[in-house]
Structures are given as structure tokens and as C-alpha cells.
Amino acid sequence: MRFDRPVMNASGCGGTGRELGDLGVLDAMGAFVTRSITLDPRTGSPAPRIAETPSGLVHAVGLQNPGLEQFLIRELPWLASRRTRTYVSVAGSSLGEYADLGRRLGRAPGITGIEVNVSVPDGPAMGLFDTREPFQAARALAAVRGGLPPGLPVFAKLGPDSLRIVETARAVAEAGADGVVLVNAAPALMPDGSPGGLSGPAIRPLSLRCVHDVHRELPELTIIGAGGILDTDDARAFLAAGASAVQIGTALLHDPTTAARIAADLQGDPA
Amino acid sequence: MSSPREPLHVTGEVLVVKKVGAYRHLTLAAPGIAERYRPGTFVAVSIGDLTPRTHLARRSLWITGVRPTGSHGPTIELVVEPGGVGSTWLADRRQGDRVELTGPLGRPFALPKQPVACLLVGEGYAAGLLFPLAERLRARSCTVTMLLGAQDEPHLLGALDARRAARAVTVVTADGSVGRRGTLADALPAVMDGVDVVYGAGTHVGLHAVAATAEQFGAWSQVAVEVPQPCGTGLCQGCALPVVGEDGVPRLVRACTDGPVIRGDRVRWAELTGTESGPA
Ligand SMILES: Cc1cc2nc3c(=O)[nH]c(=O)nc-3n(C[C@H](O)[C@H](O)[C@H](O)COP(=O)(O)OP(=O)(O)OC[C@H]3O[C@@H](n4cnc5c(N)ncnc54)[C@H](O)[C@@H]3O)c2cc1C
Ligand SMILES: Cc1cc2nc3c(=O)[nH]c(=O)nc-3n(C[C@H](O)[C@H](O)[C@H](O)COP(=O)(O)O)c2cc1C
Ligand code: FES
Numbered sequence: 316m317r318f319d320r321p322v323m324n325a326s327g328c329g330g331t332g333r334e335l336g337d338l339g340v341l342d343a344m345g346a347f348v349t350r351s352i353t354l355d356p357r358t359g360s361p362a363p364r365i366a367e368t369p370s371g372l373v374h375a376v377g378l379q380n381p382g383l384e385q386f387l388i389r390e391l392p393w394l395a396s397r398r399t400r401t402y403v404s405v406a407g408s409s410l411g412e413y414a415d416l417g418r419r420l421g422r423a424p425g426i427t428g429i430e431v432n433v434s435v436p437d438g439p440a441m442g443l444f445d446t447r448e449p450f451q452a453a454r455a456l457a458a459v460r461g462g463l464p465p466g467l468p469v470f471a472k473l474g475p476d477s478l479r480i481v482e483t484a485r486a487v488a489e490a491g492a493d494g495v496v497l498v499n500a501a502p503a504l505m506p507d508g509s510p511g512g513l514s515g516p517a518i519r520p521l522s523l524r525c526v527h528d529v530h531r532e533l534p535e536l537t538i539i540g541a542g543g544i545l546d547t548d549d550a551r552a553f554l555a556a557g558a559s560a561v562q563i564g565t566a567l568l569h570d571p572t573t574a575a576r577i578a579a580d581l582q583g584d585p586a
Numbered sequence: 587m588s589s590p591r592e593p594l595h596v597t598g599e600v601l602v603v604k605k606v607g608a609y610r611h612l613t614l615a616a617p618g619i620a621e622r623y624r625p626g627t628f629v630a631v632s633i634g635d636l637t638p639r640t641h642l643a644r645r646s647l648w649i650t651g652v653r654p655t656g657s658h659g660p661t662i663e664l665v666v667e668p669g670g671v672g673s674t675w676l677a678d679r680r681q682g683d684r685v686e687l688t689g690p691l692g693r694p695f696a697l698p699k700q701p702v703a704c705l706l707v708g709e710g711y712a713a714g715l716l717f718p719l720a721e722r723l724r725a726r727s728c729t730v731t732m733l734l735g736a737q738d739e740p741h742l743l744g745a746l747d748a749r750r751a752a753r754a755v756t757v758v759t760a761d762g763s764v765g766r767r768g769t770l771a772d773a774l775p776a777v778m779d780g781v782d783v784v785y786g787a788g789t790h791v792g793l794h795a796v797a798a799t800a801e802q803f804g805a806w807s808q809v810a811v812e813v814p815q816p817c818g819t820g821l822c823q824g825c826a827l828p829v830v831g832e833d834g835v836p837r838l839v840r841a842c843t844d845g846p847v848i849r850g851d852r853v854r855w856a857e858l859t860g861t862e863s864g865p866a
Contacts, residue, residue, distance in 0.1 A: 327822070334820035334843065337592045338688075350823070358838055365816040365824035367643040372816065376823045379838065515642050545639060568817035569632060569642045571688060572595045 316468065316494060316537040318560040320345030322550065322578035325541045325564030326404040326430060326472070327351065327376065331390050335571060336397070343575035346400040348562065349390070351432045353405070354412045356382035366506050371515030371543075372565050373503050377441065378406060383416060387423055395425025404430040404472070408442050410458045417462030417469075428467060431459050433487070434474035434499035436512035449483040453490035460491035470539065472496040475521040481532045494537030496562065497525045515565035519543030523556055530557025545573070547580040593819070594618040595688045600679045601658055607740035609711055610677040612664045613653075619689045620652040620660030625719035626810050626847040629662070629689030630818030633672040636686070643816040645672040646842070648787070649690060650714030662689075665714040665743065691818055692846045695719055695785055695808055701727035702782035705805075706752065707770060707796050709735045709788025713743045715810060716787060720751040729753055733777050735770045735792060739763040771795035778803040786810065786850065790858045797850025807850030813841045813858070828854040 323346040324335070332349075335341040359379025366373045381389065386403075394401045403420055407413035413431070420426060433446035433455050446452040456471045463469060471487035473480060475498040484495050500512025501521065522542025530538055540558030544550050545566045553561050563574040598616035605611075619629065628648050634641035651663035668677035679685065698704070704723050706716040713734050720730045732752040736742035737760045745764065748755040757765025758773045766773065770792045778784075778799060786796035786809040793809040800807035816824035820843035827841035829852045836854060839845070 324821075330819070330821040330823075330843075338595060338819070339592065359823065359826065362826050363814060364826060365643065365814070365822060367641060367816070370638070370640045370642070372642055374822075374824065379823050379826070516638075516640075565642055568819075568822045569639065569644060570595065570686065571817075571819045571821065 316559060318345055320578045321554070321560035321581065322574050323348050323402070323560065323562050324567055324574055325562035326432065328564035328567050332394050332399060332401070338571050340572050340575035341399060343578050345560065345578060346402055346427060347394060348402045348430060349386070349404050350380055351378050351404040351406040351435070352380050352383055352386045352416070353378060354383050354407065354415055356380065356385065363505070363507070368513070368517065371513050371517030372568070373505050373511045373513050374500065375505055375509060375511035378435065383419060387419070391423060391425060400427040401425060402428045402430050402470070404432050405459065406432040406435055406438070407444050407455065409444050410454055413444065413455045413458035414462055417459035419462075421463040421467065426467065429459060429463065429469045430472050430496055431456050431469060432472045432499070434472055436474070436500055436502040437510045440510065449479060449486035452483055453486040456487045456492050457490040468493040470494045470496050472499055473525070474499045475501045475518060475525055475542065477521060477524050477528065480525045481528055484529045484533055484536060488533065488536050494539060494559075495529065496539045496541060497529060497558075498522045498542050514542070516543035516545055519549065523552060526553055526558050527556045544577075547577045550577050550581065551584070591622055593622070593689055593691050595686070598662075598685045598687050599658075600681055600683045600685060601661060603679060603681065607742065608667060609743065610666045610668065612666060612676070612679065613661050614664070614685065614687075615658040616662050616687060616689075617659060619649075619687070620654075620662050623649055623652045623662065623690050623718075624694035625715060625722060626694035627690035627692050628818070628846065629664070629687045630691055630815070631676065632686040633675045641672065644818050645676070646691075646812070646815045646818045647676075648712060648715040648810070649718075651718055665711045667711050688819055692842055693844065693848070695810070695847050697722060697726060698728060698783060701729075703729040703731075703780050705731050705733065705777060705781040705784045707733045707735075707774070707784060707786045707788070707792070708743070709770060709792040710737070710741050711743055712787035712810065712812070716785065717744060717747055717751055719785060731777060731781070732756070733758070733770065733773055735759070735773070735788065737761065769795070771799070774799040778805065781805050783808070784850070790855065793850065793853075794855040794859055797853065797855065801851055808847055809850045809853070810847050811841060811845055811853065811858075815842045818842045828857040830854060
């Protein structure tokens with residue numbers, strides 16, 4: 316798969332899209348990725364949700380989202396009306412929910428692709444389907460895939476478990492994934508001792524290793540790289556390691572123009 | 587094309603740094619932000635050395651003034667209380683230093699259409715954002731009175747400016763070093779006479795008193811609430827503010843985008859001030 320503008324935001328780090336639109340940077344990005352949407356609304360975790368740590372953020376937002384129905388009514392139409400290329404990230408509490416999410420999104424207009432989040436740090440503790448075993452991640456992916464029209468790309472988003480990353484990537488590819496997003500936040504601890512995820516440059520070497528290993532073992536599989544990308548040189552390092560596109564998370568929270576700037580810089584690079 | 591209210595991401599230049607009591611007042615040339623400013627909005631600032639960037643959360647600061655000056659174009663003013671790493675870094679900026687900022691951000695104060703009686707209540711550095719608000723209210727022929735609070739004299743902001751900005755000014759400090767000794771809650775009932783709208787900026791405890799007193803006296807309140815805002819731009823959902831929606835349903839909204847200014851009677855204060863445990 317080829318990406319014209321291979322830079323997008325990472326899930327959960329781009330708001331509803333409108334905020335980036337207001338800042339005038341949405342159209343310069345190759346695509347927009349939603350925060351992970353669940354079938355039912357989720358109120359999310361109590362404060363404090365995000366803490367600064369050297370070269371990173373630890374976060375426990377708890378997948379706050381309005382649920383699929385409100386997302387389809389309140390958020391997707393705006394993105395569709397302005398023709399923003401939109402990847403919807405989904406997470407489910409059961410295989411049935413993943414299937415439902417796939418079926419209903421498969422009918423919704425204006426979607427470029429689906430990102431199946433099978434790597435929420437502490438997902439099972441949050442009531443999500445347990446995808447820690449590669450075959451379970453593959454089942455979640457297949458459940459979503461089953462409901463989608465054939466041409467709509469679906470990606471599996473995996474965590475930075477470098478020991479099992481190749482095995483997991485292979486399993487989701489065999490289950491019908493068009494590609495993988497590498498990587499989600501690393502399981503970590505918030506300053507108050509509650510579970511969270513670590514993002515930002517602190518995890519960049521882990522993420523690069525995952526991209527590198529998956530590309531070496533599965534060279535045909537499309538990879539979108541994420542994890543600690545702060546600037547254009549970081550993005551180039553991911554592309555050189557085998558990614559076809561990159562996502563920007565923490566750096567976008569730090570400077571909302573980051574993804575648009577990297578996208579513009581990369582336009583000048585030889586293909 | 588962006589319309590002139592939409593926020594900008596710019597590199598500002600520090601023009602003036604002044605120490606005033608416990609605070610540093612910074613004046614920055616920040617192209618485009620001053621022009622878009624409305625009272626109650628803030629800027630999100632990047633802190634620390636930029637190579638490499640290691641502090642990735644941003645720091646939000648109220649815009650406490652905008653001024654057109656000749657050679658540097660319009661400027662914005664910030665008031666910093668040095669404490670932790672970010673505020674100390676900002677307070678140590680010198681003339682000519684560059685600072686990356688995004689703004690103006692957030693929902694501003696709603697201004698009344700009628701010339702009503704307004705009480706402006708400010709605490710600590712947050713009182714700073716009331717002065718440009720007072721100016722705009724007076725331009726609409728509103729009556730402006732003020733109540734300022736602080737822990738002590740060095741943390742009392744704008745007591746002199748207030749004499750110019752408001753018809754009547756009351757000052758309270760926790761230690762009695764200026765004005766009356768006491769809290770905003772103690773002082774509020776005595777200044778509510780004839781007030782239609784109360785505007786507040788300060789601590790959660792102070793703003794809770796503002797909201798509760800306004801309700802008791804049948805006035806409207808709008809408060810500018812601070813909760814930690816990792817990005818300030820609406821992207822991360824890290825700034826959960828507990829409110830009751832228009833529909834009566836409790837929910838968590840993004841303080842930086844759905845606030846920071848919000849109707850006082852919509853905030854679930856008990857959860858913010860920790861006076862009661864929140865719902866399970
Ligand atoms: C809308 C808004 C307006 C603000 N305006 C001002 C202002 O005009 N002047 C000023 O001095 N400060 C202001 N603050 C607080 C400021 O953003 C910083 O949080 C505060 O200066 C502490 O940051 P630090 O890096 O010094 O402390 P640290 O302890 O190093 O902060 C660590 C983290 O905690 C967060 N944090 C800590 N305390 C607070 C707090 N009380 N409120 C929100 N976040 C907190 C910080 O943002 C940061 O991410 C405002 C906050 C908000 C939300
Ligand atoms: C505040 C925050 C919220 C996030 N929410 C989600 C989410 O809803 N779904 C998801 O798949 N990943 C989520 N992530 C993970 C990011 O999408 C990304 O994979 C990870 O942060 C690594 O990239 P980065 O270092 O550029 O942030 C979140 C990250 C952060 C910082
Ligand atoms: S601070 Fe990030 S969404 Fe409000």
C-alpha cells in the first residue's frame with residue numbers, strides 16, 4: 316500500500332479532528348485517525364489522566380469516547396463533509412462487539428479505513444476483549460474484517476512487545492489485516508501507582524525495533540510506524556526501517572502543527 | 587482559510603519581564619494572537635530547551651492583557667507564578683528569548699448584551715485576566731465592581747489597577763496583610779448587592795464560593811477553571827472537568843475546549859475540591 320502524504324496523527328492524540336481543523340493543519344496531514352471508539356460510550360478515567368515524564372507522557376485516559384452511535388452522528392459527518400481521509404480506530408469488549416463495530420462502520424460513508432486497537436495497555440482490566448495472545452488479536456481483527464466491504468483497508472494496531480511482535484503481526488495479517496500500526500503506548504505506571512501507558516520519544520527505540528523486525532520478517536506487510544516521532548528526521552528513520560507511513564501522537568500534543576510540518580517536509584524527499 | 591478567531595501556533599518573542607510581588611509579568615510579541623484575543627482565553631506554552639525536547643506537556647497561561655505597541659505590533663501579557671519546572675523556566679526568560687505558544691485557546695467569557703451590574707472576582711495570578719474583561723464590560727456600559735483575594739500581599743495581583751477598572755473594589759487576604767483578613771467565601775455576600783452577573787477566576791475553592799454565592803443571590807456566574815491541561819488544544823482528553831450537562835446528565839468535558847470558562851452552576855465542585863468523593 317502506498318500513502319501519498321505518509322503522515323497522520325496517532326489515535327487519541329488528534330481530538331475530534333475539528334481542533335486540528337481550527338488550527339489550519341488538518342488538510343496538510345495525509346489522514347486523520349480517531350480516538351478509539353467503542354460500541355457504548357465510555358466516561359473515561361478520573362483525573363489525573365496524564366503526567367509528564369522525561370521525554371514522554373504517561374497517560375490513563377480510559378478510552379473516553381461518545382460511543383459508536385454518537386460518533387456517527389456528531390463527529391464523522393463533519394470529517395466526511397470536508398473529505399478528510401479518516402481512519403476510525405475501534406476497540407471492543409467482545410468478539411461480538413468487534414463484529415458489530417465492523418458491520419456498522421462498513422456501512423458508514425466517508426471512511427478511508429479502520430484501525431483495530433488490539434493493544435490497549437491494561438485493556439482486560441478496562442473490560443476490553445483480551446488480545447494479549449496473538450491468536451486472540453487475530454480473532455478480533457477477523458471479526459471486524461468480516462463486517463467490512465472488501466475494498467476497505469483494515470489495520471491492526473499492536474503494542475511494543477518486541478519479543479512477540481512478529482508473531483502477532485503474522486497472525487493478524489493471516490486474519491485479513493491489510494497492514495499493522497506499530498506501536499501503541501507501552502504499559503507503564505502513573506505517578507500515583509495506577510496503570511497507564513507510556514508514549515513519546517522515551518519509547519522511540521522500542522517502536523523502531525518493532526518496525527524493523529516486522530519489516531524484515533514480513534516484507535510484504537504494510538507498516539504504519541508510531542512511537543516518539545518528534546520531527547522529520549525521526550519520521551525518515553521509521554520510513555527507512557520499513558514503515559510506509561507514520562503517525563504522530565505525543566509530539567502533536569506538544570505542538571499541534573507537528574504532523575502537518577513533517578508531511579510538508581517529506582513532500583520534498585525523493586520517493 | 588482560518589477565520590480570525592481561530593488559534594495560531596507561533597514563536598513569540600519576550601519583550602519585557604517584570605517582577606511584581608510573587609509573580610513575573612511577561613510581555614511578548616505574539617503575531618496574530620493579540621488580534622484574536624477574547625477575555626477568558628489562554629495560551630499553551632512549550633517549555634524547556636527545544637533541542638532535545640524533553641518536556642512534552644504544555645503549560646497553559648491566562649492572557650492577562652493585550653496591547654498594541656508601535657514597533658513590535660500587538661503584544662500579549664502573561665503573569666507567571668514560579669513553582670514547578672515549567673513556570674520557573676518561563677519566569678527565567680529574558681528579553682529577546684523565543685517562546686513557542688498556541689492561542690488564544692478555550693471558550694471565553696460571554697459578554698452581556700444589556701448594560702448589567704457585573705462583579706469580577708479574582709484570586710492570585712488568575713485575577714489578571716479580569717482586567718481586560720473589565721475594560722470590555724465597561725465599553726458595554728456595564729457597572730463593574732471587583733473582589734480580589736490572595737494568600738498574602740505578594741500574591742495579590744492588580745489591587746491598584748482595580749481602582750481604575752472598577753467602581754468599587756474589595757480586597758481580602760488570608761493573612762490580613764492587605765485589605766480584610768478572610769476568604770472570598772467570607773467576603774462575597776457583602777458585595778452581591780444588585781449584582782446581575784459574577785465573573786470568577788481563581789482556585790477551585792474560591793470559584794466554588796463564587797458559584798454558590800451567585801446562585802444564592804439569584805445571579806448568573808461564569809468562572810474560568812484551571813485543571814491540568816497537558817496539551818491545551820483539545821487533542822488529548824487529559825483535562826477532564828466534571829460537569830452537569832444542559833440535559834442534567836453528569837459528564838466529563840475537556841476543560842481546555844468546552845471551558846475553561848463555564849457557567850458556575852454546571853461544575854460538579856465537590857469532585858474538584860475533594861470535599862466529597864465522586865460518583866463510583
Ligand atoms: C487555563 C489555565 C490557565 C493558567 N494560567 C496560569 C497563569 O496565568 N499563570 C500561572 O503561573 N499559571 C497558570 N496556570 C497553571 C500552569 O499551567 C502550570 O500548571 C503551573 O504553572 C505549574 O506548572 P509547572 O511546570 O511549574 O509545575 P509542575 O509541577 O512541573 O507541573 C507538572 C504538570 O502538572 C500540571 N499542573 C501542575 N499544577 C497545575 C495547576 N495548578 N493547574 C493546572 N495544571 C497543573 C502542569 O501543567 C504540568 O503538566 C494555568 C493553568 C490552566 C489550566
Ligand atoms: C493521551 C493519549 C491517548 C491515546 N489514546 C489512544 C487511543 O484511544 N487508541 C489508540 O490506539 N492509541 C492511543 N494512544 C496511543 C497513541 O496512538 C500512540 O500509539 C502512542 O502514543 C505512541 O506514539 P507517540 O509516541 O507519538 O505518542 C494514546 C496516546 C496518548 C498520549
Ligand atoms: S488539555 Fe488536552 S484536551 Fe484539554
